[in-house]
Each structure stands twice: as C-alpha cells, then as structure tokens.
C-alpha cells in the first residue's frame with residue numbers, strides 16, 4: 203500500500219513519516235509501468251526540503267473560476283463539479299481550542315473501524331456533526347448535536363465511519379463556498395460507512411449493513427448522511443473505512459479530469475501539478491492505469507518521493523527549478539499532452555511553454571489565485587442540478603466499473619489510496635490547519651468515533 207504511518211494508527215495529529223519511501227530514481231512500484239526515459243528526474247534536495255510549510259509563499263487563494271481567467275485556443279477550462287471561491291491563507295493561525303461548553307465527543311478507545319460493525323445507535327433521532335456558526339478560522343469549528351437526516355425518495359441513509367477533508371471544506375468554513383441549494387450545510391464532501399436505512403423508492407441495489415462510500419454535496423462529517431442511491435459505491439473487499447474515505451472526492455475528480463474531460467490516451471504525457479495532493483496521488487495512478495505517463499510538480503523533496511512511490515515518471519520541485527524547462531527536457535522538446543492544473547495564475551506562462559500542440563490544459567482549482575493574463579473564455583462547462591446529478595451518476599458508474607476492481611487485493615494494476623493522517627472528528631480544527639499549511643501528502647481522513655458524549659474536550 204502506498205501509505206504513510208502505520209495502517210490503523212489513530213493519531214490525533216498527523217503522522218509525517220513516509221513508510222519506507224522509495225528512493226528517487228527507483229522504478230515506480232504501484233503500477234509497474236516503465237518511465238519514458240531511464241532517467242527519472244525527481245527534483246533536487248533544496249532549502250525547502252525539510253519543510254512543507256512555506257511561510258514566504260504568498261498564497262492569494264482559490265477564487266471563483268467563472269469570474270475571471272482565460273487563455274488561448276488550446277486551453278480547456280473545467281468547472282463541472284464545484285464552484286471555486288476566494289480562499290485566503292492565514293500566515294499564522296491563532297492557537298485555539300474548541301469551547302469547553304460545546305458538546306464534544308470523546309474518542310477514547312476509538313480505533314480504525316472495519317467493515318461489518320453493528321449499527322446500534324441507528325435508532326436515535328439526533329446525531330453529532332462538525333459545524334460552524336460564523337465563517338472564519340478553524341477555531342470556529344465545533345461538534346453540534348443536530349437532527350439525524352431522513353432518507354428521501356431514492357435515498358440511502360449511511361452511518362458514517364470516516365470522512366475526509368477537502369480544500370472546499372476550508373472554503374466553506376471561511377464562508378466562500380456555500381453548499382448548493384438543498385444540500386446539507388454540514389461539512390464533508392465524502393464519506394465511507396454502512397447502509398443504515400433506505401428511503402422510499404430505492405431500487406433494492408443496497409441493503410442494510412452494506413459497506414459503501416460516496417461523493418457528497420455536503421454532510422459527510424457527521425454520524426449519518428443521506429445519499430442518492432445512484433451516487434453510492436461499494437467499498438472494495440479488504441479495504442477499511444479509513445482507506446475508503448480517501449477515495450471518492452480525489453479519485454472521482456482525477457478520473458473525471460483524465461477521462462471525461464481530458465480523454466487521456468495510451469502513451470500520452472500528463473503533467474500533474476500539486477502531485478502529492480489528494481487529487482494528484484490519485485491522478486498519478488490513474489494515468490498509469492491508462493498506460494499514459496505521469497509527470498508531476500510538488501513543493502518539497504519528500505512530496506516528490508511520495509509521487510515517485512505512486513508511479514510518477516518524473517517530478518520537479520517548482521520552488522527551485524523552472525518546471526516547464528524540465529518538462530521540455532524530459533519529453534525531448536515535445537511537451538505534455540495534458541496538464542491537470544489546480545494552481546492557476548502563477549503557472550500560466552510555464553504551462554503554455556510546456557503544453558504540446560493540441561494539448562489539453564484542464565484548470566480545476568486556483569490555489570495561486572485567479573488573476574490570469576487574458577480575459578475569460580466562454581468554454582466553462584456549467585450544469586444545472588438535474589444534469590449535475592445525472593453526470594455524477596454516470597461518473598460514479600464508470601468509476602465503479604473501470605477503476606474500483608483495481609483496489610482489491612491481488613488486482614493488477616493495483617491502485618491504493620494514500621492516507622496522510624487520521625483525525626478524530628473532535629480534532630477537525632487541527633486537520634483544517636494541517637491542510638491550510640500544505641502539510642499533507644495524500645488525504646487527511648476524519649474518523650467518526652463510535653461513541654459521543656457531552657463534556658470538555660480531552
């Protein structure tokens with residue numbers, strides 16, 4: 203498994219030791235593909251190598267993708283799943299604690315939860331959820347006792363065992379990414395757990411106790427969530443809830459970008475920015491699965507090593523080298539066929555420099571801000587709620603058929619989610635801080651403990 207820290211460990215803070223990282227220059231192990239060149243260029247050790255934080259980095263933040271931006275003819279913009287909003291990093295977060303008067307869970311004795319756990323608390327009408335009343339920093343997050351959702355027509359009630367953190371959660375917490383109309387205002391865009399109830403009109407595909415995971419419009423960081431049955435996926439055999447929670451958002455996004463949008467072909471070269479991010483690590487493996495060649499950028503040597511473990515053919519540290527020149531060197535001057543770009547403005551010229559003729563440049567995030575040198579293009583894909591639902595169902599179906607079998611033990615090529623760290627729900631503020639500081643390699647998972655009780659945070 204491409205994993206960091208001991209499987210099943212339950213730290214309240216992140217773990218940062220790579221489990222036997224493959225040395226730079228070794229062949230990738232995950233999918234066993236051959237790099238396009240014998241020389242796998244995985245960056246150099248540099249002054250940033252020991253730190254994932256870069257206090258000097260001026261992060262202007264993710265912004266509304268539709269409101270600005272736009273390129274030349276060879277640029278394709280993408281906005282199928284989410285709207286991006288302004289996101290501002292704080293240089294230093296205040297040391298903060300959740301208020302003792304808030305109702306909190308106690309994670310004592312909590313362990314990674316395995317499939318088949320019983321569902322004894324399914325009968326209560328209330329549940330605990332990660333919540334904030336006012337937009338702001340992580341200190342605004344707390345556990346709130348709320349009404350348990352009821353599954354509506356064609357919906358399934360899922361008892362959540364684990365969720366995972368996404369950049370969109372940080373935006374939502376700051377009031378920059380309100381949930382879509384009709385969606386839960388509880389945080390959490392993905393969840394893994396067990397089916398605990400079925401709404402009217404369900405097709406019979408799912409039964410009580412089934413182990414499932416799902417991409418959500420919200421509500422995943424709670425004890426229960428309702429999901430349209432067409433958006434559920436079975437958890438692959440032998441996989442824990444923690445591992446499963448690291449799949450839906452990152453892997454479905456990477457799959458969508460590569461296949462629905464980018465139409466990746468065998469032998470193509472794909473440049474993946476933020477290669478050690480949740481989406482990046484998934485994209486590397488999916489590029490290998492498509493028999494194409496993943497090339498990455500990342501901000502530290504440790505992150506580049508993790509991308510090499512995941513199968514990247516080459517990786518460049520964007521902080522101390524010009525990635526576009528390195529990419530051109532690696533591809534012998536021809537450039538890349540696809541760029542998966544979640545960075546935006548600051549990479550503009552360099553992306554143009556190393557994109558091949560007829561290449562596809564897919565912008566799906568704006569981590570460096572949205573101030574592009576050209577005026578908006580009219581190529582943004584916009585979907586109404588119904589179309590969005592059908593689109594998502596099609597995506598989930600395709601992913602379930604084509605990709606999920608590769609997560610099972612013994613499958614070849616074998617895919618593996620990368621869990622950076624596991625935080626219990628009551629420590630969610632800490633998890634937010636870790637992501638804001640760009641500390642994670644792979645996914646930050648939020649475990650939902652079995653027992654909740656009122657009282658001060660321990």
Ligand SMILES: NC(=O)c1ccc[n+]([C@@H]2O[C@H](COP(=O)([O-])OP(=O)(O)OC[C@H]3O[C@@H](n4cnc5c(N)ncnc54)[C@H](OP(=O)(O)O)[C@@H]3O)[C@@H](O)[C@H]2O)c1
Nearest residue numbers: 283284369455476479480481500501544566567569570640
């Ligand atoms: N459109 C969609 O449907 C969709 C869905 C999911 C995610 N996303 C977007 O995809 C992106 C990645 O999400 P994720 O959850 O996988 O992220 P993540 O795991 O939190 O990793 C993001 C990484 O990006 C790098 N980064 C941050 N600011 C940067 C900057 N200014 N310039 C260059 N690199 C920067 C950092 O790594 P380094 O240390 O290497 O710099 C950071 O750790 C986000 O922009 C997110 O909003 C979009």
